Amino acid sequence: MIPAETYLLLSAAVFCIGLFGILTRRNALIFLMSVELMLNAANINLVAFSLQHGNLTGQVFSLFTMALAAAEVAIGIGIILVLYRNFSDVDVTKATTMRW
Amino acid sequence: MTTKPELQTEGSFVAGLAAVALFVVLGAVFMGVSFPTPAGFGEGAAITKSLGAALFDIAPSAIMDEGETAVPGEGFLVVFEIIDIVLVAALVGAVMLARREVAGQSVTLGVETKEDEEMAVAADGGPGGDDS
Numbered sequence A: 001m002i003p004a005e006t007y008l009l010l011s012a013a014v015f016c017i018g019l020f021g022i023l024t025r026r027n028a029l030i031f032l033m034s035v036e037l038m039l040n041a042a043n044i045n046l047v048a049f050s051l052q053h054g055n056l057t058g059q060v061f062s063l064f065t066m067a068l069a070a071a072e073v074a075i076g077i078g079i080i081l082v083l084y085r086n087f088s089d090v091d092v093t094k095a096t097t098m099r100w
Numbered sequence B: 001m002t003t004k005p006e007l008q009t010e011g012s013f014v015a016g017l018a019a020v021a022l023f024v025v026l027g028a029v030f031m032g033v034s035f036p037t038p039a040g041f042g043e044g045a046a047i048t049k050s051l052g053a054a055l056f057d058i059a060p061s062a063i064m065d066e067g068e069t070a071v072p073g074e075g076f077l078v079v080f081e082i083i084d085i086v087l088v089a090a091l092v093g094a095v096m097l098a099r100r101e102v103a104g105q106s107v108t109l110g111v112e113t114k115e116d117e118e119m120a121v122a123a124d125g126g127p128g129g130d131d132s
Helices: A004-024 A028-053 A057-087 B017-032 B047-056 B077-098 B114-118
Strands: B100-102 B105-107
Touching (some): A004 A028, A004 B017, B047 B077
């Protein structure tokens, strides 16, 4: 059986790829995809520890996280649509009117 | 002179070094720890059925066939219902954000306004309409 450390390493890699996307990109859609990667990294950990403890609670939690991610994407795409309508661009650095 | 395709990049990757550094730190930590052998679910464990039983908070033994064993878990019926409400709220929120109003009238994608109907359309679907 694959040890839990391997899953943790995979999860860290996926999380850091998401973080890399957020730190280096300016496109709002890529931002959204990067956030999804970070959420899915958490899911890998939940499922891995579910197997580690032989208990299903982690897998149920990961299902709920996926449902929350779907809700988040629905709102996120709506916000990006409004962003594009108001600024004719999806560059997150262009939308500065709400900045302090 | 021919040109080759180039990767389109935005800004610098310097900020991304923080993510790489985080991965190095996390990798070092994870490689340094050792977990006990995973307990696993055992042979003949009906994981999907047990998941369904946990989501609807019913006794797993009620839906198991012969030779199938239930995986331990908890009931999550209330959370399931809350997530249901959150998803509906998100759907309504997305529609509210995406709605566009022209002259006080709500316009949705794929629905033509009066202006669209009056506008001449060429045979190829573009603006115009002068087929002569």
